[in-house]
Amino acid sequence: MRASARARGERAAQVSANGGERGRVATIFDVARLAGVSHQTVSRVLNDLPNVRPATRERVENAIRQLRYVPSQAARALVTRRSRTLGLVAAGLPDFGPSSIVLHVNESAADAGYAVITTTLADALGPTLRSAAEMLIRQNVEAIVLIATERAALDAFDGWELGVPLVAVASEARGRALRVTIDQYRAARAAVSHLLELGHRDIRHIAGPAGSMDAEERLRGWRDRLGEAGIAVVDPPRGDWSPQSGFDLGTAMLQGGVPGAVFVSNDQMALGLLHALAEAGLRVPEDVSVVGFDDIPEAAHFQPPLTTMRQDFVGLGRDAMAAVLAHLQDEQSTEHPEPRPSQIIVRSSTRAV
Amino acid sequence: MRASARARGERAAQVSANGGERGRVATIFDVARLAGVSHQTVSRVLNDLPNVRPATRERVENAIRQLRYVPSQAARALVTRRSRTLGLVAAGLPDFGPSSIVLHVNESAADAGYAVITTTLADALGPTLRSAAEMLIRQNVEAIVLIATERAALDAFDGWELGVPLVAVASEARGRALRVTIDQYRAARAAVSHLLELGHRDIRHIAGPAGSMDAEERLRGWRDRLGEAGIAVVDPPRGDWSPQSGFDLGTAMLQGGVPGAVFVSNDQMALGLLHALAEAGLRVPEDVSVVGFDDIPEAAHFQPPLTTMRQDFVGLGRDAMAAVLAHLQDEQSTEHPEPRPSQIIVRSSTRAV
DNA sequence: CGCTGATGTCCCCAGCAATGC
């Protein structure tokens, strides 16, 4: 079909004629023309394929530099069916946990040569999630990573054929999504163990919101560990992660007497609790021991510096990216990686009784 | 050219023959075939163009639903040269300020129907920025939004033809980038005015790092406002935004005596300062007044609750997106929007002397 | 002949302009 070839040639000629035109960028044909080879040879150079003579390669590379040629991702995506792009769906920003995960998934993706399209959601309702996912699919993402704090978010994706792999960062295993996770349950048990080892028996809990899987796992860890120690518990109050709710629930808790220790489901609520305790004239850790969760940057400078659980968000980001890549290479790989362990950071808000 | 049309037809036939094949997605031709129209008619339906009979439109829409057809963004981008995608370059995460800006730019972009590819940077060095920007260009973004905290980041982009509009979120006007901003200078002046009105004269400052434009503007506001009040100042100590640096610099500051009031360049360092003051047995606000900057969610529950400057990140995100859209529609529009004003939040860390 | 290095053709998928009924 010579007509086609000629059309290409004419176009290329036009381009070199008005190369100075604003906004016009070089194509692979322009490069080929300048280097005196076919566009296919340029393609081989671009993709590091064999069968290109070093001298030819050199010429092509010079032409690329000269024209400041950048391959069109759109054209490449069209033919390879690979966009080198990931979708990231995150609700619950700007909390420390989700934000950190987003940050580190981004970093791991960049290392793997992937771009990340992030959609932040105000709520985790089905329709919202659905339209976010559809937008990502339209943008041609190769996989979707879902930062799921609420159970509802995970459920919304279930029984819904996306067409691309779904990796969920979540603390419960639900649905068919590939899951990467931090072991919140064991971390909560470790926090309670720390208090038990200090001799505490009256260990209360301020939990996170009901829909949150993280909150649920931390609550379960607290309950189970106390149960094993032969200590009966009642249902704990639930906050919304905010310092204000920690303050309110802490104030309410003090109405019924002074607890020996409190395990709080995140650092911000722990801060609110510290505030409530200070207002009530109670000293930490002399009167009450407090353990938080997350190890936010501020925690080391609370009054007193907070004992808390530090999570491995960096590792989690890597796990998520590894899961994506594994699934992209091999559809069958449904191996869930080991949950990432957490680490207790003992500061000055806990002490032995 | 009938050959071409026939090739299309054959391909379409193949598709419907193995429609169950894994990973194969429907194209506009499959839809056209099922609806008994040409692909162009489908295109008109997709783009809400006139000249489609309601009955035809109906048939096409049914076919789209039936095949779960999603237009290929890659193909569309190739022909329209519009990717509906924005690039966002952010250094300095996960600090509260930059994180908030990223979040709200994302939201505003989503409202405008744009996807956002975010790249997070470990440092703001030239080569890092450059490769980040190149990656975004390859991904075909229509514009780049740069969250620039450091002056060096802004300078790195200068004199460098990107090929796409650049919008900088930054507190200094540098280079040719379109700029949106929060007026840090006026905000700092307001913070100092608050202390002056309370009768303070000995008003110190703990500044942010030297390269930071935000830190510089806040420092300048503090210096100028005090100068106007006839109060001489010396160069303030500089932290790195972290609570630890606030603690260290606060401790050092107390070696030279107890100040009347301190204006701290961000809330986290203010927290460190509160910690240092508490350790020295000083009371806030009885002995020392403290004003922070940012109004992070924790600030209301510091001990004591912190007086601080709240910035309008939501508005800033909208400004950034508006600037992008304006520039995309009209290359000449280089109007910088008015800087967003900030608001003082008076809590319990300041009081009259 | 057999291998290396380079070329030609078709295809990916959607939108636009011109055309046809």
Next chain:
DNA sequence: AGCATTGCTGGGGACATCAGC
């Protein structure tokens, strides 16, 4: 005039083919 169709375009990769030694 209203509605639908045909042909071409965009940038680059896969594959088959070809030239040279």
